[in-house]
Amino acid sequence: NAGVTQTPKFQVLKTGQSMTLQCAQDMNHNSMYWYRQDPGMGLRLIYYSASEGTTDKGEVPNGYNVSRLNKREFSLRLESAAPSQTSVYFCASSEVGGGIDTQYFGPGTRLTVL
């Protein structure tokens, strides 16, 4: 039981490049989330998926797209990376959505955009 896994762990991009962050969970959870963590700002929600087949914007969705590929997998795509997207990205999942259930986090992806 691996919980929530994320790939890659580290990534360096040049401005304008694109990439996809992958996330998978093996807990049969319905809801999945993408957050970014920046110093002094806590975690901010980028997108979430309350259930398979649905996605919704969070607090900071600009510059990102997501795909809920199936119940297990939720990917985050940066189409044209910008230095402002330098951050640590966390994927999380929970059995129930709506922010009322315990969320389980992956180890994070540290992204640097030059």
Added chain:
Amino acid sequence: AQSVAQPEDQVNVAEGNPLTVKCTYSVSGNPYLFWYVQYPNRGLQFLLKYITGDNLVKGSYGFEAEFNKSQTSFHLKKPSALVSDSALYFCAVSALTGANNLFFGTGTRLTVIP
């Protein structure tokens, strides 16, 4: 709108002394309150949560938190700090009314001094 405030960026405490990490919140309706801990280069780990019922909530690793509705607070406490408790602690809040997301505070870095 939901919000969380963690008024202290840094808390230092001597090993064996009691510790408190403060959190105040603002929500419309009844709050769902969480504490998470983050160790260096790791994802967030769930510590405890308040949904309803007893105002004193007990969680992992000997931590507890007290929900105080009149003061809109949910302070994290531990009777005797360990060096291994040194980490970054996040308070988070959500509510069934309003945006159905979890909102995180900016985090408090706890350092336990041997």
